[in-house]
Amino acid sequence: MKKDTSHIILKTEQLSIGYKTKKAKTVIASNINIELQKGQLIGLVGANGIGKSTLLRTLIKVQPALSGSITLNTKDLESTTNLELAKQLSIVLTEPLTSKNLSVYELVALGRHPYTNWVGNLTEEDITIINNALELVNISDLKDRRCYELSDGQLQKVMIARALSQDTDVIVLDEPTTHLDMYHKAYILKLLQKLTKDTGKTILFSSHEIDLAIQLCDTMIVMRENNVVCNEPCHLITEGVFDSLFPKDLIAFDKTSGSFRVT
Amino acid sequence: MICFIVNISLGSVSIPLKSVFGSLFGSIENSTWDIIINNVRLPKAITAILVGSGLGISGLLMQTLFRNPLAGPFVLGISSGASLGVALVILGSGLFGGLFATVLISKWSIVIAASLGSLLVLLAVLAVSSKVRDTMAILIIGLMFGSITAAVVSVLAYFSSAEQLQQYIFWGFGSLSNLSWNELLIFFGIYALGIVLSIRSIKGLNSLLLGDNYAKSLGLNIKQSRIIIILATSLIAGTVTAFAGPIAFIGLAIPHLTRQIFKTSNHKVLLPAVFLFGAIVMLICDSIAQIPGSDYTLPINAITALVGAPVVIWLLVRQRKMMF
Numbered sequence: 001m002k003k004d005t006s007h008i009i010l011k012t013e014q015l016s017i018g019y020k021t022k023k024a025k026t027v028i029a030s031n032i033n034i035e036l037q038k039g040q041l042i043g044l045v046g047a048n049g050i051g052k053s054t055l056l057r058t059l060i061k062v063q064p065a066l067s068g069s070i071t072l073n074t075k076d077l078e079s080t081t082n083l084e085l086a087k088q089l090s091i092v093l094t095e096p097l098t099s100k101n102l103s104v105y106e107l108v109a110l111g112r113h114p115y116t117n118w119v120g121n122l123t124e125e126d127i128t129i130i131n132n133a134l135e136l137v138n139i140s141d142l143k144d145r146r147c148y149e150l151s152d153g154q155l156q157k158v159m160i161a162r163a164l165s166q167d168t169d170v171i172v173l174d175e176p177t178t179h180l181d182m183y184h185k186a187y188i189l190k191l192l193q194k195l196t197k198d199t200g201k202t203i204l205f206s207s208h209e210i211d212l213a214i215q216l217c218d219t220m221i222v223m224r225e226n227n228v229v230c231n232e233p234c235h236l237i238t239e240g241v242f243d244s245l246f247p248k249d250l251i252a253f254d255k256t257s258g259s260f261r262v263t
Numbered sequence: 264m265i266c267f268i269v270n271i272s273l274g275s276v277s278i279p280l281k282s283v284f285g286s287l288f289g290s291i292e293n294s295t296w297d298i299i300i301n302n303v304r305l306p307k308a309i310t311a312i313l314v315g316s317g318l319g320i321s322g323l324l325m326q327t328l329f330r331n332p333l334a335g336p337f338v339l340g341i342s343s344g345a346s347l348g349v350a351l352v353i354l355g356s357g358l359f360g361g362l363f364a365t366v367l368i369s370k371w372s373i374v375i376a377a378s379l380g381s382l383l384v385l386l387a388v389l390a391v392s393s394k395v396r397d398t399m400a401i402l403i404i405g406l407m408f409g410s411i412t413a414a415v416v417s418v419l420a421y422f423s424s425a426e427q428l429q430q431y432i433f434w435g436f437g438s439l440s441n442l443s444w445n446e447l448l449i450f451f452g453i454y455a456l457g458i459v460l461s462i463r464s465i466k467g468l469n470s471l472l473l474g475d476n477y478a479k480s481l482g483l484n485i486k487q488s489r490i491i492i493i494l495a496t497s498l499i500a501g502t503v504t505a506f507a508g509p510i511a512f513i514g515l516a517i518p519h520l521t522r523q524i525f526k527t528s529n530h531k532v533l534l535p536a537v538f539l540f541g542a543i544v545m546l547i548c549d550s551i552a553q554i555p556g557s558d559y560t561l562p563i564n565a566i567t568a569l570v571g572a573p574v575v576i577w578l579l580v581r582q583r584k585m586m587f
Contacts, residue, residue, distance in 0.1 A: 062476055086482030098330045099472040101528040113470050113481040120466040120531065146526075166481070 009169055009202050010036040010059065015068035017051060017058045027066060028054050034221055034230040036204060038169070041196045043213035044206040046223030047246055052206040053094075055223065056174050059204070060091050073169065086114035090166035092159045092173040100148035104158050107147060108133055111165030133164035136195065153184040160191070164199070171195075173205040177212075185209055189216050210242065211259040233258075303440065306447050308546065310439045310506070313454050315513055315545025316538040317503050319521075320461055321496040322514030323537050327468050327530070328492050329402045336500035336514035339401075339493065340384040340408035345504040346435070347412040348380020349373055353431045354416075354423040373434065374446075377505040384408050385497045389490070398475065398489070436562030437508035439549055450506050457498035461534065464492050468530040512568045516575045517541045523578045544571065 016030035028051035036042055046052050057063045059070060061077055070077040073088055080088075090111065097107075111133070112126045122130070134140045137157045147155060156176055163171045176192070177185040192203050193216045207213055213220060214233045221230045222241050229241050236242065242253040242260075251260045321336035329338065337343070352372055391404050420428055442450065467488035470478040479485055503510065521536045522528065545567075552566045 060480065062479065081482075082479060082484060083482035086480060089480070091477070091480045093474075093476055095474055095476065097472070097477075098474045099327075099528045101522065101526075102472060103527075106527075106529055107473075110470055110473060110481065113466065113483070116466070118463065118466060120469060 007037045008035045009038045009073060010034075010204075011071045012059075013069045013071070015058070015070060016066040017054050018066050019054075020064070020066060025066060029223065029228060030066075030068075032068070032228045034228065036170075036202055037219065038202055039196055039200045040202055040218035041193050041216060042202070042204045042219045042221060043217040044204065044221045044223065045208070045210050045213055045245070050223045050225070052223055053174055055228075056172055056204070056206055060089060060172050061085060083114055086166065086168075088168050089170045089172060090163035090168040092156075092163050092171070092176055094174050094178060097147065100146070102147055103143070104139065104145050104147065104150070104161075105130070105134075105143040107158060108143075108161045108165050111162040111167075114166065129167060130165050133161045136164055136198065137161040137191065152179045153181075153187070156180065156184075156188055157191070160188075160195075164195070164201075168201070170202045170204065173203070175206050175208070177207050177209050186212055189213070192216075210245075214258045302444075306442050306444060307440045307549070309447060310442050310450070311545040311549045312542040313450060314439060314503050314507050314510060315517070315541035315543070315548075317454055317457070317499040317541070318510060318514040319517035319537040319541025319544075320458065320534065321500045322516075323518040323521075323530075323533060324461060324464070324468070324492050324496050325514075326518055327471055328489065329398060330471075330474075331399075331402060332519065333515070334402065336496055336503075337409075337509070337511075339388050339405040339497060340412065341381045341497055341500045342504050342509040343409040343412040343416075344381035344384025345377035345501070346380070346416055346509060347384070348376035348378070349434050350416040350419050350431060351380070352376040353434070354419040354427050374505045378501060380412075381497065381501040381504060384412060385493075385501065389493060433562075434508050435564070437510040437564035437567075439507055439545075439563055440560075442506060446506065450502055453498055453502045457495045457502075458538075460491055460495035460498070464488060464495065465530045465534060468492070472528055508564065510564055510567060512564075512571050513541060513545060516571045517544060519575055520544075520578065 012032050012034050014030075015032040016027055017032065018028040018030075019026045032055070044052050044055065054063070058065050059077075061080075061082075072080065072085075075084075077085075102110075109122060109126070109130050112122060112130065113120060116122060116126065131140070134143055137160050139154070139157050139161060142150070142154060142158070147158065150158065160171075160173070160176070163173075173192070176188050180188065189205075189207070189209065189212050192205060195201060196203050196218075214237070217233055219230060220233050220236055221228060222236060222245065224241075224244060229236065229239075231239070231241075237255055237258060240255075245253070246260075248263075250263065252263045253259075254261045318336050322334070325334040325336060325338055326332055328334075388401065388405050388408055391401075395401065395404070420431070423431075467478070467483050470481045470483050471488075473481075475485055500514065517537055517540050518533070521533055521540050524540075525532055525536055527533065548566045548570055549563060551570060552561045552563050
C-alpha cells in the first residue's frame with residue numbers, strides 16, 4: 001500500500017483532536033494516522049458527532065491539535081505561518097458568508113489576497129487565475145451577479161472557485177453537499193473529482209453522501225467510534241468498514257451495490 | 264466643494280459670495296468679513312469635513328469588524344467615555360468648590376477630559392477584548408461599558424445644579440464652531456493618523472467580509488488587524504468627540520447610505536466614498552443648522568438626525584433590501 005513518500009502531501013501522526021479549556025480536555029478522536037496523496041479526491045465520512053468537522057478544523061489550523069503532528073508539504077503545520085498556509089491550503093466552510101453584498105467576481109478575487117500587495121490590487125496574472133477559476137467551475141456567466149441573488153448550489157460553486165483562485169495544493173471542504181438536492185450533490189462531488197484530474201490538486205471533503213463518495217473518491221477516510229481508517233473505497237468495502245459505521249438497528253450496508261439499505 | 268463654499272458663505276452675518284471668494288484667495292475688501300471668514304467660518308467648515316468623514320469611516324470600520332449593521336463609531340464606549348470625562352469636569356466641579364470650578368471649566372479642560380474619558384474606556388475595552396476570541400463579545404462588552412458610564416453620568420447629574428446640567432447638555436448637543444487654527448491642527452494630526460491606519464486595513468476588512476475563519480485562511484492575522492481597526496476608530500471617533508461633542512447618527516448612517524448608493528461592500532470603493540459622503544452630509548447639516556438668514560444656530564446633533572434619518576429610512580424603504 002505504502003508508496004514513495006514524495007506523493008504524500010498531508011500526513012498526520014498519532015494525531016489527537018478535541019477541545020481544550022483551562023480546566024478540562026475533551027478528546028474527540030485520537031490515534032489518527034492518515035496520509036493523503038497528491039492529486040487525489042479524498043472523502044471523509046462518519047456518523048454525526050464523530051468529529052469530522054473537528055478533524056477538518058484541526059487540519060486547516062482553525063483549532064489546535066491536542067497532541068501528535070500534522071505535516072503539510074513536508075513542513076510541520078504548527079510552524080507554518082498563516083500566510084504560508086494560505087498559499088498551500090484553501091477552504092470552503094459551512095458557515096454563512098458575513099456579507100453577501102459582493103459580486104461573484106469580487107468574492108472569487110478575494111482568493112488572491114495572499115499574493116496581492118498591501119491594498120489588494122490585482123495584477124494581470126491574478127486576473128487570469130481568477131477567470132480560470134471561474135471557468136473551471138463553469139460560472140463565468142455569473143461573475144457580475146451579487147452573492148445574495150444566488151441559489152445554494154450556485155453559491156457553493158462560487159466558494160469552490162474562490163478556493164481555486166487561492167491557487168493552493170490542497171483544498172479542504174467541510175460538507176460541501178449540505179442544503180443541496182440530489183442532483184446538485186452529485187454535481188458538486190463530480191466537479192471536485194474533475195478538478196483533481198484537471199488541476200492535480202488534492203481535495204479533501206467531508207460528507208454524508210457515502211454512496212456517492214464510494215463511487216467518486218480515490219481514497220476515503222472513515223471515522224468510527226474507536227478508530228480512523230484511511231484506504232481506497234473498494235478495500236474499505238471488502239474489509240467491512242462501512243458495516244460498523246452506524247448502529248445496525250435501522251440501516252445496513254449492502255456490499256454488492258455499495259450503498260446503505262433500510263433493514 | 265460646492266457644499267464647502269455654500270457652508271462658508273452662510274452665517275449670522277451675511278457676506279456676499281464675491282467677497283467670500285475674495286477673502287479666501289487673499290484680497291481683503293472688508294476686514295471684519297475677512298476675520299469672520301478666516302477665523303470662524305473656514306475653521307468651522309474644515310471641522311465639519313473632518314467630523315463627517317471621520318465619523319463615517321469609523322462607523323464603516325465598526326460595522327465590518329462586528330459584522331453588524333447596527334454598529335457605529337460609538338459601540339466601543341468611546342462617546343460614553345467622553346461623556347463621563349466631561350460630566351466629571353462640569354458636573355463634578357461643584358464638589359470641588361466654586362473657585363476651582365471656574366478654572367476647571369475652560370474649553371481645553373473639556374477637550375482633555377473627553378479625550379481622557381474615551382481613552383480610558385477604550386483601554387478597558389481593548390484589555391478585555393484581547394482576552395476574548397469572539398468579535399461579538401467585544402461588541403457587547405463595549406455596550407456594557409457604555410451603560411456603566413451612562414449610569415455614572417446620571418448619578419452625577421442628580422447631584423448637580425441646574426446651570427451645570429445645562430452646560431453639560433449643551434456639550435451634548437455637539438458643536439462644530441469655536442475651534443481655533445491651533446486646535447484644528449491637533450485635531451487633524453490625530454485624525455490623519457487614524458485615516459492612515461484605516462487605509463492600511465482595507466485588504467483585511469475585505470477578507471473579513473467572508474467571516475473570521477475564511478479571513479484567517481487567507482493569511483490574515485485576525486488579532487492584529489482587529490486591534491489596528493479598533494485603534495483607528497478610537498483615534499478618529501475619540502478626537503471628533505473631544506473637539507465637537509458626541510455627534511450621533513452620522514457614523515451609523517453614512518456607511519449605509521454609501522452602500523445603498525454604490526451597491527457594493529468592497530472597501531476599496533467604500534472607504535473613499537464614505538469619506539466624501541460623510542464630509543458632504545456634515546457640511547449640508549451645518550449649513551442647515553445656521554438657518555440661513557437668521558441669527559440662530561441650532562444644535563448640530565439635532566440637525567444630523569433630523570435631516571439624515573428620513574433620508575436613510577427613505578432609501579431603505581425604496582430599495583426594500585438592506586445591503587450589508
